[in-house]
Amino acid sequence: MPRHPVSYVAVDVAAFTIADDELVVLVVERGVGPFRGALALPGGFVLPDETLEEAARRELREETGVDEPVLEQLRSYGAPARDPRARTVSVAHLAVLSEPVSPVAGTDAASAAWRAVADVRRAGLAFDHEEILDDAVERLASKLEYTAVATAFLAEEFTLAELRSVYEVVWGRPLDAGNFQRKVRASLDWVEPTGELRAAGRGRPASLFRPVKSGTAALDSPLVRSSW
Amino acid sequence: MPRHPVSYVAVDVAAFTIADDELVVLVVERGVGPFRGALALPGGFVLPDETLEEAARRELREETGVDEPVLEQLRSYGAPARDPRARTVSVAHLAVLSEPVSPVAGTDAASAAWRAVADVRRAGLAFDHEEILDDAVERLASKLEYTAVATAFLAEEFTLAELRSVYEVVWGRPLDAGNFQRKVRASLDWVEPTGELRAAGRGRPASLFRPVKSGTAALDSPLVRSSW
DNA sequence: TAAATAGTGTCTCTAAGACACTATCAT
DNA sequence: ATGATAGTGTCTTAGAGACACTATTTA
Numbered sequence: 001m002p003r004h005p006v007s008y009v010a011v012d013v014a015a016f017t018i019a020d021d022e023l024v025v026l027v028v029e030r031g032v033g034p035f036r037g038a039l040a041l042p043g044g045f046v047l048p049d050e051t052l053e054e055a056a057r058r059e060l061r062e063e064t065g066v067d068e069p070v071l072e073q074l075r076s077y078g079a080p081a082r083d084p085r086a087r088t089v090s091v092a093h094l095a096v097l098s099e100p101v102s103p104v105a106g107t108d109a110a111s112a113a114w115r116a117v118a119d120v121r122r123a124g125l126a127f128d129h130e131e132i133l134d135d136a137v138e139r140l141a142s143k144l145e146y147t148a149v150a151t152a153f154l155a156e157e158f159t160l161a162e163l164r165s166v167y168e169v170v171w172g173r174p175l176d177a178g179n180f181q182r183k184v185r186a187s188l189d190w191v192e193p194t195g196e197l198r199a200a201g202r203g204r205p206a207s208l209f210r211p212v213k214s215g216t217a218a219l220d221s222p223l224v225r226s227s228w
Numbered sequence: 229m230p231r232h233p234v235s236y237v238a239v240d241v242a243a244f245t246i247a248d249d250e251l252v253v254l255v256v257e258r259g260v261g262p263f264r265g266a267l268a269l270p271g272g273f274v275l276p277d278e279t280l281e282e283a284a285r286r287e288l289r290e291e292t293g294v295d296e297p298v299l300e301q302l303r304s305y306g307a308p309a310r311d312p313r314a315r316t317v318s319v320a321h322l323a324v325l326s327e328p329v330s331p332v333a334g335t336d337a338a339s340a341a342w343r344a345v346a347d348v349r350r351a352g353l354a355f356d357h358e359e360i361l362d363d364a365v366e367r368l369a370s371k372l373e374y375t376a377v378a379t380a381f382l383a384e385e386f387t388l389a390e391l392r393s394v395y396e397v398v399w400g401r402p403l404d405a406g407n408f409q410r411k412v413r414a415s416l417d418w419v420e421p422t423g424e425l426r427a428a429g430r431g432r433p434a435s436l437f438r439p440v441k442s443g444t445a446a447l448d449s450p451l452v453r454s455s456w
Numbered sequence: 457t458a459a460a461t462a463g464t465g466t467c468t469c470t471a472a473g474a475c476a477c478t479a480t481c482a483t
Numbered sequence: 484a485t486g487a488t489a490g491t492g493t494c495t496t497a498g499a500g501a502c503a504c505t506a507t508t509t510a
Contacts (some may be wrong), residue, residue, distance in 0.1 A: 001313050004273045006234040009306070009317050048315060052306035078237070078280035085229050087276060089237050089317065091304045112327045136447050161489080179473060181490055203488025204480040205326045226472075389462080407500060409463055431461025432507035454499075 008088040011056040012043030012129065014074065015064070015095040017114065018153050023169050024100060025061060025133065027125070034084050035126030041133065042112065043090065053198040056093040063112045064101045070152040070215045071095040074136055082128050092132045096152040098152055141170050146222040148190050148213040157194055158207035160184055171225055189213050189220050194207035236316040239284040240271030240357065242302065242364035242390050243292070243323040245342065246381050248297065251397050252328060252342040254291060255353070263354030266324065270340065271318065282320035291340045292329045298380040298443045299323040302364055312355050320360045322367055324380040369398050374450040376418050376441040385422055387434035388412055399453055417441050417448050 015026040027039045042063045046055040056071055074092040082088065095185045103112035115123075117137060125133060150166045151158070164180045184191060192212050197205040213219070255267045270291045276282040284299055310316065317397040331340035343351075345365060353361060369375045378394045379386070392408045412419060420440050427434040441447070450455040 001236060004236055005276050007237040007274070008229060008232055009235040009237065014493060046235070046306065046317075048233050049308050052304060052317070073303055075301055076280060078274065078319065080277050080279065089274075089280070089319070091306065091317070110267065150472045159489090176473065176475085177488090178475080178490070178492095183472085185490090199481065200488080202486075204490080221471090223471085311499065387462090404502085405461090406465095406502080411499085413463090427508070428461080430459070430509045432463080434462060449498090452499085456477070 005087070008083070008086055009046045009052075010043050010088055010090045011046055011052060011059060011093060012041045012090050012132060013056050013060050013071070013093045013095050013220055014041055014133055015060055015069070015097060016136075016140060016153075017097040017100050018166060018169050019100045019114060021165065021169055022116045022118075023137070025117050025120055025136075026060075026103060026112060027115050027120055028063065028112045030126055037128040039115075039120060039123055039129075040126040041092075041129045046091075052091045053093070056091075056095070060095055063103050064097070065104060066097055066101055069095045069097050070149060072112055072216055074132070074139055077128055077132060079128065090127075090132075092136065094136045096140070096149060098153060098155055129188075141225070143216060144170055145215045147218055148211060149216050151191065151211040152215065157196075157198075157208045157210050159198060159200075159208060161206055163191070163209070165221070183223060187219065189217075229428060233315070236311070236314055237274045237280075238271050238318045239274055239280060239287060240269045240318050240320045240360060241284050241288050241299070241323050241336045242269055242320065242361055243288055243297070244327060244345075244364075244368060244381075245325040245328050246394060246397050247328045247342060249393065249397055250344045251348075251365070253364075254288075254331060254340060254342045255343050255348055256291065256343060256352055261366050262381055265356075266354040267348060268349055268354040269320075274319075280319045281321070283395055284319075284323070288323055291331050292325070293332060294325055294329055297323045297325050298377060300444055302360070302367055305360060308355065316362075318355075320364065322364045324368070324377060326381060326383055336390055365398075369453070372398055373452055375444045375446055377444050379419065379439040380443065385424075385426075385435060385436045385438050387426060387428075389434060391419070391437070395451070413451055413453060415447065417445075448449075 016038045017024055026042055028042050030036050030038050030040050042059055044059050046052060052073065058089040060069060061067060071093055073092045076089055078089040080087060124130060144167055150163055154162055159180055164175055164177060168174055179213045190213050191209040194208045194210050196207050196208045199205040245252055254270055256270050258264050258266050258268050270287055272287050274280060288297060299321055302322045304317055304319045306317040308315060310333060329340040372395055378391055381394045382390055388409055392403055392405060396402055417430060418441050419437040422436045422438050424436045426436050427433040
């Protein structure tokens with residue numbers, strides 16, 4: 001295609017999990033310029049034979065070794081000067097992992113680590129990655145309402161207290177345990193009891209549940225963040 | 229940036245309006261190969277100094293002359309072989325116009341025209357534009373629920389029957405006129421009465437309204453597509 | 457007058473949230 | 484027993500939807 005401008009196409013990944021009741025995001029410290037030494041979201045260029053999603057999965061695998069994370073496209077960022085080296089369009093992705101797997105330092109990164117979202121916002125991010133992070137967090141909070149994505153933060157079996165905690169951490173406010181219990185048990189899709197219990201030291205043991213709908217499948221009856 | 233693959237980056241626009249109580253989309257007939265003669269969404273390559281959104285607005289302006297449409301990014305499409313000529317990533321956009329402005333044939337297009345979405349689906353579209361169209365329609369239906377986008381289909385002043393018709397056309401089902409009336413009037417953001425009436429032949433004249441929130445601003449209280 | 461369209465009243469049903477209560481565990 | 488956590492009951496309130504009704508116009 002003659003006379004048409006070309007561009008670099010990258011993928012960046014905002015990968016989240018929960019550690020110590022805090023929402024944490026995977027960041028790398030840039031080992032090369034531009035923004036050398038600054039924090040950034042993991043990412044890289046799309047290879048000739050990859051789809052965008054495959055590229056994002058590969059980048060995340062390179063940093064974490066995780067093979068099948070819940071991952072979906074967020075949106076693309078294409079301000080002309082967002083990368084000072086050359087015109088680069090980034091297709092950002094949102095990923096959710098069930099635990100903060102110890103990250104592996106990748107090619108471009110001096111180091112990779114899980115950091116609390118609030119800390120990362122304070123520290124700042126390279127390129128326009130802070131905007132990407134903000135968009136990703138908002139999308140995540142919103143997807144908790146009407147998809148089954150919350151279970152992606154948890155192990156294969158979990159208690160309703162653990163599930164509720166995901167909502168509380170991401171939404172940043174407490175939910176009524178009783179109402180949450182009733183609401184979740186009433187929805188026939190989403191999760192089902194395994195029939196087993198798990199004792200957690202003191203207190204009545206909790207029923208264990210497993211996901212019915214996985215990943216980002218839509219819920220029949222959403223769990224809405226109320227206006228307040 | 230040596231040794232990194234480059235790509236063409238295009239924008240495609242799914243531009244909608246309503247004509248004769250039908251949802252119509254702007255399509256062009258391709259004047260050059262590949263898919264010569266087939267229908268496609270209007271689009272083109274992003275220029276070096278444009279943002280993605282600016283490129284989409286430019287493409288739409290070239291086809292319609294419209295300057296300030298409601299327009300937002302939909303998502304990106306990047307299957308390796310989606311364009312047989314060369315690796316091309318398309319950043320699709322969703323636009324809403326208040327009337328089917330007579331289209332101008334652009335550079336790449338033998339002709340441009342507004343066609344009913346159902347017809348276009350039957351006729352088929354070039355590239356992966358049918359997938360883009362489906363995603364755009366679904367996004368549009370969904371945005372009617374929680375944003376003020378419905379007013380973008382209408383003139384500066386409109387009746388509630390006209391506003392309701394937008395919902396009925398996009399959602400493909402009738403809404404109760406009385407409940408719609410009450411719901412819309414109750415929401416303080418969104419629309420406000422101008423104080424004037426418009427007689428439409430027979431029947432009681434309707435109050436005119438104007439938008440308060442424009443474009444894709446979020447509504448305080450969503451107008452939900454019920455499960456049924 | 458009748459027909460048509462705009463707009464209101466009102467009833468029912470569902471679901472969310474507050475919060476008291478019961479159940480089952482460890483110590 | 485006490486404290487802690489899981490889970491249920493129940494009341495209130497808000498909102499959606501169905502649908503009957505009133506209001507205001509043209510023919």
